[in-house]
Amino acid sequence: MNNEAQIRSLVENWARAVREEDLPAIMAWHHEDIVMYDVPLPFQSIGIEAYRKTWDLFYSKQQVKDSFQIVNLTITAGEDVAFCYTPMKCGYYEADGRCVYLDFRLTIGLKKIAGQWWVMHEHHSEPAA
Numbered sequence: 001m002n003n004e005a006q007i008r009s010l011v012e013n014w015a016r017a018v019r020e021e022d023l024p025a026i027m028a029w030h031h032e033d034i035v036m037y038d039v040p041l042p043f044q045s046i047g048i049e050a051y052r053k054t055w056d057l058f059y060s061k062q063q064v065k066d067s068f069q070i071v072n073l074t075i076t077a078g079e080d081v082a083f084c085y086t087p088m089k090c091g092y093y094e095a096d097g098r099c100v101y102l103d104f105r106l107t108i109g110l111k112k113i114a115g116q117w118w119v120m121h122e123h124h125s126e127p128a129a
Helices: 003-019 023-027 048-058
Strands: 030-037 044-046 074-077 081-093 099-113 116-125
Touching: 003 023, 003 074, 003 081, 003 099, 003 116, 023 048, 030 048, 044 048
Parallel strands: 030 116
Antiparallel strands: 030 044, 074 081, 081 099, 099 116
16 A cells, blocks of 8 residues: 555544444544644643643533534655645534534644654644635
8 A cells, every 4th residue: 555545544444433422533643742722722732642632622522423524535655754645524503402513624743753654743623804
């Protein structure tokens, strides 16, 4: 499998893990030194433990089944560094039962270490109103 195919598989498996609420699979291949910028606070999370804690907040709202979807993944990969980006769709329920859909952007920076791609940077953002 070439670098682009490896990264596509990694990102698609990660998104599937989010939909399935499989935290170990979400965390897989995220480097211990990851830095993430997110839509809800905290704005910046540094390190794997801080990254893991962001999923507690995410899952504190009931998610719409199968709504964490990649729209159009674009990958640029060198031999040891790569990045990818995609629009995403996510749905969740408010406390009053309203279903809310969020369109957001995802950018991931990866580094190949000992033959394996690792997520070093993850950035989620919303379009400005």
